[in-house]
Amino acid sequence: MAKEKTPAEIRAERIANLKDPIAIENIKKIEEERAVEIAKLREYQRENLEKWVKQVEEQRYAARNGPQFTPPGMKEKPVITKTDDENLKMDARAEVQRQIKVQEQAKQLSFDRRVDRELDASDRRMGGPSHDHDRTLDRGGR
Numbered sequence: 001m002a003k004e005k006t007p008a009e010i011r012a013e014r015i016a017n018l019k020d021p022i023a024i025e026n027i028k029k030i031e032e033e034r035a036v037e038i039a040k041l042r043e044y045q046r047e048n049l050e051k052w053v054k055q056v057e058e059q060r061y062a063a064r065n066g067p068q069f070t071p072p073g074m075k076e077k078p079v080i081t082k083t084d085d086e087n088l089k090m091d092a093r094a095e096v097q098r099q100i101k102v103q104e105q106a107k108q109l110s111f112d113r114r115v116d117r118e119l120d121a122s123d124r125r126m127g128g129p130s131h132d133h134d135r136t137l138d139r140g141g142r
Helices: 007-016 021-064 082-126
Strands: none
Touching: 007 082, 021 082
């Protein structure tokens, strides 16, 4: 059974088979814009990483040490050990890194959609699809 192609593979194949000079130029411009925007986003993320990690740490620490319903005579707050504290910090960093990845994917998606629209416009200008297989690229209803 043949492996289904990913949207990125389909897009790359369509670009490789592209013959429309207008579309080729437009896609190059989109790719240049993408590179600039992604570089700006990564710089912003790098500058704010430690601040975001600290915020998540504080939120998790506050949630962990918040008021608790306990029977009389029991400790009202949990005791956070050194290991718990280290785990909390690692979890906070991992959460921020997941959020950073989602930000980058969202930014990439907007550029991918622009490239797809340009490829579709090229198909219309050139009188048919610029690839030999069925279109399987799901654009989320757009």
